[in-house]
Amino acid sequence: MRLEQLQAFLAIAETHSFQGAAKYCQVNQSTISRQIQSLEASVGAELFHRNGAVSLTLAGQSLLPRAKRICQEWRTATQELSDLLNGHQTELCVAAISSVCCHYLPEAFEQFNQEYPEVQLRVTSLGSDRALKVLRDDLVDIAVVMQNRFLTASSPLVVTPLFQDTIHILMAANHPLSSLERVPWDALARYPHAVFKDGYGMRRIIEEQFSQQAQTLNVALELNTLDAFRGIVRRGQVVALLPQSALLEVQGDPSLTVRSTVAPRLTREVVCVTTEDRLRIPPIRRFCELLQQVVVAQEQLPFPQAV
Known part of the structure; x- marks a missing residue:
């Protein structure tokens, strides 16, 4: 059972016509017929009465509400994925070591909020090992940690140096x-x-x-x-x-x-770590860029002088 078969099934149920369904789905009628034949073979029952006006059989009536839910779920999922890839996400989660939380993240957050006011920022102060674990577990989007090549060398992690x-x-x-x-x-x-x-x-x-x-x-x-x-x-x-x-x-x-x-x-060495797929999301990519810019700017500030 494939999604296009269910879509063809719903189009016929809506238009009461194989020809009308073909026009609605923008394919030829023979394609619609093959899809329905394959779907009927999968479920082991005829779904339409074909003598005269096209109407649902009892099996078709049983399948109809479920097919609607499946197709609606697919439309919702594809819309959410499209929104995500276009930068429309609800939150961005960062795990960082304490010194970065205190001195670099606040300015990066401020600038990020100006560009993405609809994105809720969440930050957690963690040790480097723990921060990398929650990143791998998909609990955060970005980890700002002390470099440990034993933990960051594997794909799909992307490591960006920040400062020494x-x-x-x-x-x-x-x-x-x-x-x-x-x-x-x-x-x-x-x-x-x-x-x-x-x-x-x-x-x-x-x-x-x-x-x-x-x-x-x-x-x-x-x-x-x-x-x-x-x-x-x-x-x-x-x-x-x-x-x-x-x-x-x-x-x-x-x-x-x-x-x-x-x-x-x-x-x-302090680094910013995320994953290859997350870097394709505009807000995540932009936050990594802003953090780099903040680090470069703050490196110009005086530190306590160690004798």
Whole structure:
């Protein structure tokens, strides 16, 4: 059973004529006849009385309401797909790491709203691994995450680089390490650390670096918001290794200071990830473009100076 067979069936039921149905469907009458013959073979019953005026048999009357529903569902589906491909979607969902949520997404959202006021924006702050999972599960349209080629290399994901982030040390202004211009890794190992929870790319980078330096990472507590990091660090001996984009709020705060590590200095790459099919949707494609533009513009702004 094919859709065009049901459409031919409905056209005959409406016009009471094979010739009228052919004109309505813009095909020749022999095509209509073949479609109905095939449909009758599929259902195992005649659908029309053909002696004189064309009318529905009992089997045809039974099929009629269902055929109408099927064809209506198909018209609705094709219209919705057409609307989607032409940019008429109801919402756009983004999962992003916290530093991007705070400093890049607001401006991108503002510009996007001006161009697509009818699209509801939804944003969720998640660690990189979790953000990529919800993207793969079709729960969001875009993930803005720390690059992890093990998780983003496969099709149909499309990865767009946004910026490189240097990782610095956030500490209290009166912390013992604040007297150093560059902090050695063995010195960092002597102090408790506030770190991101599992599932965050930053946690993985830091753990790998301490392991490579043959040092033990002293994890005092796990956090997942930048406000929490600042609040904990300013009160004592705890330090935190954070990306530069997460330290914008530190500038001008006399209770906090930022220092750099000795070599090797850590960096991370932040990327925008979506799928090939989503990039064909105008609002999704446009939001990715706007985010890139916002990042380029904000890279010109001053960051807190790490000694």
